[in-house]
Amino acid sequence: xxxxxxxxxxxxxxxxxxxxxxxxxxxxxxxxxxxxxxxxxxxxxxxxxxxxxxxxxxxxxxxxxxxxxxxxxxxxxxxxxxxxxxxxxxxxxxxxxxxxxxxxxxxxxxxxxxxxxxxxxxxxxxxxxxxxxxxxxxxxxxxxxxxxxxxxxxxxxxxxxxxxxxxxxxxxxxxxxxxxxxxxxxxxxxxxxxxxxxxxxxxxxxxxxxxxxxxxxxxxxxxxxxxxxxxxxxxxxxxxxxxxxxxxxxxxxxxxxxxxxxxxxxxxxxxxxxxxxxxxxxxxxxxxxxxxxxxxxxxxxxxxxxxxxxxxxxxxxxxxxxxxxxxxxxxxxxxxxxxxxxxxxxxxxxxxxxxxxxxxxxxxxxxxxxxxxxxxxxxxxxxxxxxxxxxxxxxxxxxxxxxxxxxxxxxxxxxxxxxxxxxxxxxxxxxxxxxxxxxxxxxxx
Ligand code: ATP
Ligand code: MG
Numbered sequence: 001x002x003x004x005x006x007x008x009x010x011x012x013x014x015x016x017x018x019x020x021x022x023x024x025x026x027x028x029x030x031x032x033x034x035x036x037x038x039x040x041x042x043x044x045x046x047x048x049x050x051x052x053x054x055x056x057x058x059x060x061x062x063x064x065x066x067x068x069x070x071x072x073x074x075x076x077x078x079x080x081x082x083x084x085x086x087x088x089x090x091x092x093x094x095x096x097x098x099x100x101x102x103x104x105x106x107x108x109x110x111x112x113x114x115x116x117x118x119x120x121x122x123x124x125x126x127x128x129x130x131x132x133x134x135x136x137x138x139x140x141x142x143x144x145x146x147x148x149x150x151x152x153x154x155x156x157x158x159x160x161x162x163x164x165x166x167x168x169x170x171x172x173x174x175x176x177x178x179x180x181x182x183x184x185x186x187x188x189x190x191x192x193x194x195x196x197x198x199x200x201x202x203x204x205x206x207x208x209x210x211x212x213x214x215x216x217x218x219x220x221x222x223x224x225x226x227x228x229x230x231x232x233x234x235x236x237x238x239x240x241x242x243x244x245x246x247x248x249x250x251x252x253x254x255x256x257x258x259x260x261x262x263x264x265x266x267x268x269x270x271x272x273x274x275x276x277x278x279x280x281x282x283x284x285x286x287x288x289x290x291x292x293x294x295x296x297x298x299x300x301x302x303x304x305x306x307x308x309x310x311x312x313x314x315x316x317x318x319x320x321x322x323x324x325x326x327x328x329x330x331x332x333x334x335x336x337x338x339x340x341x342x343x344x345x346x347x348x349x350x351x352x353x354x355x356x357x358x359x360x361x362x363x364x365x366x367x368x369x370x371x372x373x374x375x376x377x378x379x380x381x382x383x384x385x386x387x388x389x390x391x392x393x394x395x396x397x398x399x400x401x402x403x404x405x406x407x408x409x410x411x412x413x414x415x416x417x418x419x420x421x422x423x424x425x426x427x428x429x430x431x432x433x434x435x436x437x438x439x440x441x442x443x444x445x
Contacts, residue, residue, distance in 0.1 A: 001347065002369075003382045003394075007044050009033075010394060020216040022329035023148030025338050029398045031325070038145025038153030045398065046325070048346040050156065053188060053324050054135050056343065057158045060184040064176050064239045066131040066160055071113050073137050077103035079112035083297050092140045106139035111294050111316055114161045118312070119300040125165045128302065128312075131173055133160030135321060147216070149322045150282065156322040163312045165304060167291070168242075170313035174206055174289045175245040177317040181210055181285055182232040182252060184319065188328055189341025192284050193227055194253055198261035199288065206289040206315075209259060211281030214330040221281040223257035224271045259283075282327045289315040338399025339421050342445045347380035348372070349438050350400045352392065354407030356385045364406050364416070364431060371435050377442060379404075396421065402441065404434050 009030040018024040026032050031046030042050055058068060074096070080086035086093075086105075094106040107113070114132060122130065135158045145153050162173035178194060185192035190212055197209035211221055213228075230252060238244055256271050258264070259281075268276060292311035295301065301309045320327075332339045340346065349372070353365045365381060372379045380400060382391045388407075395403050405417040405426075415428040418437060429437070 001378070001380050003380060004384050006380070008398070009043065010397060018148065020147050020150070020326075020330070021333055022150065022216075022326040025329055025333060025397070025399075026148055026325065029338060032149065038142060038151070040149060040152065040154075045346045049325055049340075049344055050322060052344045052346070053321055054156070054158075056187045057135060057184055057319055057321060060180045060187070061133055061158070061160065063183075064131075064180045066133050066180075068134065069132050070134045071107075071110050071117075071136060073107055073139070074104050075107045075110075075113055077105055079116050079298065080105065083112050083115075083294060085112070092142065094139045094141050107136075108138055108140045109157075109316070109318075110134070110136070110159055111161065111314075112298065115294045115298040115300050115314065118161075118163050119295075119298055122163065122300070122302060122312075124303050125305060129162065129164050129169055129173060131160055131162040131176075133158060133317075148326055150326040151218070152322065155320065158319040158321055160317045162315045162317070163295075163300070165302065165310070165313065167289075167313055170289050170291075170315055171206070172242045172245060174287060174315050175242075175249040176239050177287045177315070178208065178252065179232075179237055179239070179245050179248045181287065181317075181319065182248070185210065185212075185284065186232055187343045188324065189343055190284070190324075190328060190331060191228065191231075193221075193223065193257055193281070195221060195223065195257040195259050195281075196253070196262045197259050197286060199290070206287075208253065208287055209283050210285040211259070212284055212327045212331055213279050214282050214327065215280055216330055217280035217282040219281050219283055220260040220263075221258070221279055222260075222263050222268050223277050223279070224255040225275045225277050227252075227255045227257050282323070282330065283320070284324055284327050285317075285319040287315065287317045289313075333399070336393070337397035340399045340401055342401050342442060345401055346398070347400050348377045348442055349379050349402035349404060350395045350398075351379050351381040352388070352395060352403060352405045353381070353383055354388045354391075354405060356383060358408050360411050361406055361408050364411055368404060368406065368416070368431055368435065371431075372438065375435070375439050377438060402438055404438070406431075 011028045015027045032040040096104045138157045139154050164170040192210040192212050194208040197207045199207045295311035300312045304310050355361045369381045401421050403419045416434050417426050418434050419426040
């Protein structure tokens with residue numbers, strides 16, 4: 001993309017109403033525009049990152065055999081009456097009437113809709129196990145929408161639902177989700193720690209929240225510092241292998257790590273003092289196993305091997321797709337702007353032309369741009385007639401992890417400069433080597 005042809009409405013000044021750094025930077029980098037409280041337009045560069053995050057979520061879900069689909073945003077109140085949640089949900093639910101006076105709602109989550117669907121189509125244990133998911137907009141009329149996309153009213157969520165014959169299989173689905181989530185967040189450059197959580201209105205005994213540590217997080221968390229040394233890495237996992245999933249689950253959940261809702265001081269005090277940490281975190285996901293409650297209320301029954309009709313064991317599993325943009329920026333920025341991890345960066349690298357209009361510089365930038373693009377990479381070429389300082393400031397603000405700087409002086413010696421956004425270190429090299437370096441960085445990302 002050439003910046004002169006793009007739509008990137010950056011702001012020089014800090015927006016007065018944005019309290020936390022991710023919100024400020026998303027506004028300043030021209031990623032989002034508020035349309036009303038807690039509701040945002042996703043401007044092209046914000047939308048690009050949102051899609052990248054969504055794609056990682058899809059890839060990791062499908063790697064585990066979970067099946068993508070799409071349910072509507074608007075739902076009928078009837079199913080929510082059956083589950084008993086129509087009244088229980090309270091004012092967070094946006095209720096709407098259609099022209100025939102039928103009660104509708106904008107879905108805050110989808111347990112009812114999907115359980116009803118499965119009740120309609122699944123009648124035998126032979127169709128199990130089954131995990132369906134979608135990535136869809138949700139609406140929750142939050143009392144205090146704030147912090148930009150972190151606590152929106154309209155937000156994008158991946159929500160998945162497992163349907164199993166018995167508790168053992170459903171707990172395997174739970175563990176499988178825990179494993180997929182670990183890899184999902186790591187691919188986004190994030191450390192998200194699974195913490196024992198409170199099951200809240202969905203109910204059930206098993207639930208973990210995934211928290212990204214950040215001072216601006218809304219949850220208070222208590223954990224054993226050993227947990228931050230763990231990483232999932234690129235281990236290959238057979239998702240059908242119950243024992244393998246269980247052992248990863250145990251590895252990542254056996255140390256003390258809890259939110260304030262489940263915190264127990266006495267237990268925490270058993271962690272050696274030098275490892276006890278009290279901090280704040282951003283909830284970027286949550287997994288649940290809740291048994292047969294919804295299946296019973298909504299009639300999701302199957303015939304088991306003995307011919308008996310039994311209710312399905314279910315769980316639901318959510319990732320805050322749009323909140324993740326804020327969480328990633330909270331975890332990765334400096335005074336000059338965002339620092340995107342390679343896995344989610346909107347463009348793979350920036351090309352800065354120090355002297356737009358200089359024949360040699362223009363030609364070298366065009367050639368770099370074409371070669372990178374031909375390799376399947378996605379560069380952002382700042383081809384504006386701007387001063388170098390302004391171009392650098394824009395690149396730092398929008399946070400592309402790599403910048404190639406091209407100027408007449410370097411070109412006389414046959415070199416361009418490659419700079420890491422994270423370390424600020426620069427290296428001179430030929431344009432060919434610069435291309436090879438960027439290509440190598442993104443191999444396998
Ligand atoms: P919170 O405690 O932050 O209100 P929740 O526990 O009610 O969230 P879940 O029902 O677990 O949310 O939804 C799954 C994920 O969706 C959350 O882990 C979070 O990342 C995201 N999410 C929830 N509410 C919002 C919101 N208002 N804005 C953006 N993302 C949200
Ligand atoms: Mg939650």
